[in-house]
Amino acid sequence: MILSIESSCDDSSIAITEIESKKLIFHKKISQEREHSIYGGVVPELASRLHAVALPKILEETKEFFPKLKAIAVTNEPGLSVTLMEGVMMAKALSLSLNLPLIGINHLIGHIYSLFIEKEAVLPKTVLLVSGGHTMILEVEDYEIVRVEAKTLDDSFGESFDKVAKMLNLGYPGGPIIEEYAKKGDSNRFDFPIPLKNSSKIAFSFSGLKNAVRLKIEELKTLSEQDKYDIAASFQKAAISHLLQKTKRVFDIFKPKDFAIVGGASANLALRKAFENECKKRKINIEFADLKFCSDNAAMIGRAAIEAYKLNKFSDPLALKANPRSTIF
Numbered sequence: 225m226i227l228s229i230e231s232s233c234d235d236s237s238i239a240i241t242e243i244e245s246k247k248l249i250f251h252k253k254i255s256q257e258r259e260h261s262i263y264g265g266v267v268p269e270l271a272s273r274l275h276a277v278a279l280p281k282i283l284e285e286t287k288e289f290f291p292k293l294k295a296i297a298v299t300n301e302p303g304l305s306v307t308l309m310e311g312v313m314m315a316k317a318l319s320l321s322l323n324l325p326l327i328g329i330n331h332l333i334g335h336i337y338s339l340f341i342e343k344e345a346v347l348p349k350t351v352l353l354v355s356g357g358h359t360m361i362l363e364v365e366d367y368e369i370v371r372v373e374a375k376t377l378d379d380s381f382g383e384s385f386d387k388v389a390k391m392l393n394l395g396y397p398g399g400p401i402i403e404e405y406a407k408k409g410d411s412n413r414f415d416f417p418i419p420l421k422n423s424s425k426i427a428f429s430f431s432g433l434k435n436a437v438r439l440k441i442e443e444l445k446t447l448s449e450q451d452k453y454d455i456a457a458s459f460q461k462a463a464i465s466h467l468l469q470k471t472k473r474v475f476d477i478f479k480p481k482d483f484a485i486v487g488g489a490s491a492n493l494a495l496r497k498a499f500e501n502e503c504k505k506r507k508i509n510i511e512f513a514d515l516k517f518c519s520d521n522a523a524m525i526g527r528a529a530i531e532a533y534k535l536n537k538f539s540d541p542l543a544l545k546a547n548p549r550s551t552i553f
């Protein structure tokens with residue numbers, strides 16, 4: 225079995241995964257959403273202190289599996305350095321004290337493997353990753369070969385939802401809140417610009433759209449609940465249209481057979497529906513991670529670690545670093 229740890233942002237999570245069967249034996253996550261909500265975003269120092277309390281608490285519940293462990297895996301990039309450090313320090317201590325190999329896992333690769341929890345990996349696949357930190361289209365050949373086909377020039381998709389929710393004083397994380405508000409709103413009331421609409425660039429951008437929402441909020445001055453619903457619906461429509469428009473370009477050029485969407489924001493049902501419709505038209509298979517594995521979790525890190533274990537990709541417990549940026553793409 226592999227014990228995996230995730231602490232790249234505001235979720236403290238540990239999983240135990242059986243290597244041969246890929247069965248998820250244990251999985252627990254303590255989320256810090258409530259603690260960060262009043263600040264409208266994640267406060268790194270607070271997140272780090274909360275991980276230092278939550279991770280040992282979860283680890284305590286995994287002790288019965290220690291004799292069966294073959295490796296310790298941990299997210300070591302990308303993420304907030306102070307929070308990554310909490311998981312990395314724990315993983316190093318476990319690796320050295322239990323004399324087990326250590327596996328550093330890239331969080332983005334973890335999100336890709338959220339598609340294959342308790343399953344065989346079916347690759348190659350074109351993957352749209354939409355999270356709080358990233359928005360990219362990846363061509364995934366296998367565990368080691370991943371090419372970036374598009375990425376964001378500024379904010380990420382999830383982050384733009386968080387920022388719009390903050391502007392509307394709705395709390396954190398903004399994604400699920402904006403999605404709920406959007407259900408009650410008129411998506412045609414505000415004509416927010418679709419980013420890079422007339423650009424041939426295959427890239428994403430959300431800062432202009434976010435700014436347009438800010439200007440509209442300033443113009444309206446006092447907002448009724450209905451105004452907020454309409455802003456959420458109009459913003460969500462423009463953000464999803466942008467994702468779809470650029471992904472269609474990738475579809476036109478690379479003509480993938482298999483496509484998937486992963487990351488925290490892939491829980492958005494309006495997004496899922498828009499892409500399902502497009503893929504149906506083009507006869508492209510579309511897949512999503514199970515809803516409970518979209519946001520950050522250690523199960524996806526454990527699943528990715530099985531691939532690393534089989535390829536003998538181990539890290540030196542004295543040298544493994546917590547990197548705020550992805551070193552592989």
Ligand code: KG4
Pocket residue numbers: 233354355356357358381382383385386397398399400403487488489490491492493518519520
């Ligand atoms: O993957 P994740 O848990 O953490 C990162 O790796 O960043 O993604 C969290 C992000 C947050 O920005 C959150 O607002 C967004 O995913 N998110 C959503 C939805 N649920 C979560 N965005 C849009 N719609 C949602 N339903």
Ligand code: ZN
Pocket residue numbers: 331335355356487488519520
């Ligand atoms: Zn993530």
